[in-house]
Amino acid sequence: MSSLDQRRAGFQRYKARVKKDGKPFYPFAMFHDTVMSLVVVCVIIGLAVIWRYGISGNHILGSLIGAPADPGTRNFVPRPDWYFYFLFYLLRIFKWPESVILATIGIPTLCLVLLLILPFVDTRTERRLSRRPVAIVAAALVIVSMGVLTYKGATAQEAIASEVKAAIPSWAKKQGFQNNQEALKGANLFAESGCTNCHTYLGTGSSNLGAPDLSAEGAKGKGIQFQIDHLTCPSCVNPGSPMPPFKALGPDNLKALATFLEASKGSK
Amino acid sequence: MAVTSTKKRGKLEGAAMYPLDWLEERSGLVGGIKYFLFRKVPGDTSWWHTLGSATLTAFLVQLVTGVILAMYYKPDVNSAHESVQHITHDVWGGWLVRGMHRWGASVFIILLFMHMGRVFLFGAYKYPRELNWIVGVLILATALFEGLTGYLLPFDQTAYWATVVAININGTAPFVGPYLATILRGGAEIGPDTLARFYSIHMLLVPGALIGLIGLHLYLVVRLGVTSPPWSKDAADRPPDPEPSAPPRSGLVQPAPRAAGVRRRPSE
Numbered sequence: 001m002s003s004l005d006q007r008r009a010g011f012q013r014y015k016a017r018v019k020k021d022g023k024p025f026y027p028f029a030m031f032h033d034t035v036m037s038l039v040v041v042c043v044i045i046g047l048a049v050i051w052r053y054g055i056s057g058n059h060i061l062g063s064l065i066g067a068p069a070d071p072g073t074r075n076f077v078p079r080p081d082w083y084f085y086f087l088f089y090l091l092r093i094f095k096w097p098e099s100v101i102l103a104t105i106g107i108p109t110l111c112l113v114l115l116l117i118l119p120f121v122d123t124r125t126e127r128r129l130s131r132r133p134v135a136i137v138a139a140a141l142v143i144v145s146m147g148v149l150t151y152k153g154a155t156a157q158e159a160i161a162s163e164v165k166a167a168i169p170s171w172a173k174k175q176g177f178q179n180n181q182e183a184l185k186g187a188n189l190f191a192e193s194g195c196t197n198c199h200t201y202l203g204t205g206s207s208n209l210g211a212p213d214l215s216a217e218g219a220k221g222k223g224i225q226f227q228i229d230h231l232t233c234p235s236c237v238n239p240g241s242p243m244p245p246f247k248a249l250g251p252d253n254l255k256a257l258a259t260f261l262e263a264s265k266g267s268k
Numbered sequence: 269m270a271v272t273s274t275k276k277r278g279k280l281e282g283a284a285m286y287p288l289d290w291l292e293e294r295s296g297l298v299g300g301i302k303y304f305l306f307r308k309v310p311g312d313t314s315w316w317h318t319l320g321s322a323t324l325t326a327f328l329v330q331l332v333t334g335v336i337l338a339m340y341y342k343p344d345v346n347s348a349h350e351s352v353q354h355i356t357h358d359v360w361g362g363w364l365v366r367g368m369h370r371w372g373a374s375v376f377i378i379l380l381f382m383h384m385g386r387v388f389l390f391g392a393y394k395y396p397r398e399l400n401w402i403v404g405v406l407i408l409a410t411a412l413f414e415g416l417t418g419y420l421l422p423f424d425q426t427a428y429w430a431t432v433v434a435i436n437i438n439g440t441a442p443f444v445g446p447y448l449a450t451i452l453r454g455g456a457e458i459g460p461d462t463l464a465r466f467y468s469i470h471m472l473l474v475p476g477a478l479i480g481l482i483g484l485h486l487y488l489v490v491r492l493g494v495t496s497p498p499w500s501k502d503a504a505d506r507p508p509d510p511e512p513s514a515p516p517r518s519g520l521v522q523p524a525p526r527a528a529g530v531r532r533r534p535s536e
Contacts, residue, residue: 007395014310014502018493022308029309029317029494036318037325044329044375048367061371064356064363068349069428071458078429081419083377083412104437105445115405118388119398127391127495127503139388209433233457235439239446242436244429245457 002125010125072248078197085153086146091209092156100210104242164191167204174202177263186260189253193246201264209242216266227258303490310496316390317494319383326376327482333369334471341421343467345460348423373415380408391503392495400488407481410474417470423463431466432458 002010023029051061080088087108094103122135129136168187177183190196196205200213207213217227226237231254234243246254292298309317340359342351355362384404387393393401420431435458439449454461496502 004395010502011396014496015493017502018308018310018496021311023311023313024306025309026305029313030305032313032315032318033321036315036322040322040325040375040379041329044326044368044372045364047371047375048364051367051371052363065349065352065422066424066426069345069423069425071428078433079426080430080434081374081415083374083415101440101442105441112405112409115408116402119393119395119401122394125394127394127498129389129498132391135388135391139385143385209437235436240440242433242440244432244436 002123007123007125082150082154086149089149089153089156092206094210098210100242104209164196164204167191167202171202171264175264175266177260180259180263182256182259183263184260185253186256186258186263189249189257190260193249193257198243211243214261215264218262218264219266222262224255224258224262227261228254231257307490307493309494310500312497312500313494314497316386316497319379319386320489323376323379323383324482324486326372326379327478329368329372330376331475333365333372334475336365337369338471341467343421343464345423345463348421348463352422373418377411377415380411384408387495390495390498397488397492397495400485400492403481403485403488407478407485410477410481414470414474414478417466417474420463420466421470428458431462 047061051059051064054060087103090103090107091100094100126132165188168184168191171187172178172184177187190201195201195214198208198211199205200207200211200215202215228251230237231245231249232247233245234241235245246257249257288298337355340351340355340362342348352366355366357363387401387404416431416434420427435449435452438452439445441448450456452462452465453459454465
């Protein structure tokens, strides 16, 4: 901790030294800046060209554009741009519904506040890295954790609809709805509509955004009408729910999904 | 003869400088630019110090390519996806401009993080540059929001569903969350208004905020000066030891004071 007078004196020493030993911004520093800026522009153009043409026909930067947005779609994988992967993966770490708000709001807000108050926490004038062990450890931890989270987010796999569908006969057997056509139709919709991107059902799928395990959803006695209302507009029934509405599936499909959920009494 | 030629040259110089003098007298801009270009920076600035201007260059690329894209893009749910395909495949050089905007965003974000890391490790956020650090953190947060709003605009499946979840996550924030989500969506659900809203936020509101913040950031850099690297003399916590003008050379030229004291003792 340096007193304000010490810090002021330090800045006066800096100004005196720059006046005495400094060099003019133009042309010295500006030369470096110009070269670096040219490199940046070239890298951006290079990325655009690789995106368009790929490297020897291999489109490593992904497709130019996906299929048009369709709110009534069955299978989608919500994925942010890569620089949000660390936040995206954070959501998978916090699996319990009550703790999801920590990952979505808590940790990002905390990081932002920590960054904003940093200059008021570290008030020493010492800038030599050898004398700032805490700063070095903090920087290393941030770089490693953001790197790991970004990598994990980039390689995270969502369940493919066909794999989920293959599990339906065993679900029907375990839950005992083999003869319930409506529930079987609902199970197929459940597999196709991307529900398992967030929910787990009898060990299939993932738990994202705090989505609950639905294996025993029917044992809660909520009733078919509640399930339909919830699927139509989750945040209307359950304020603050991040689940997207599935209204676009239509009333028949929603009824089938609701029947399937109500038929899921949990594995015996 | 010699006198007249000097006079002539003086007149010529006066005529050439007249526009600049005119501008200087009325605006002070020439003096300002001269001050900016010829201000002293520490003698030991290096390539590390180019990350800030590289970030600015990436932002300028975004501005230029964004303006061009806005000439062809249609922020309407029925034609957005089509207009992006038109830009990519039909407009001359459209793929390059769109590619540069798409990947320039990534480069901009990477450079922001690298610049921030450099400032952190150099301790450049310390007195008297605390305010500039805070402005920088706000630029980072605003830039991430810019990335988020731009992600919806191609209006393909990924864009749509990622935005659905992003807005829903926004809605889980305590107190302000639901209101924020409604403002972003332009209603209770994602619809035509959402796309127009994101477009307006992405190309008017946030870039305006970024330009203002970056202007303030640069003003503070010029006002407070460029921080010297942590390996320079003035990076230490304390003032450096006074110049060794009279090095203590005990015994040879002058008798060392302590030795003299020791010698005196027996006589007491």
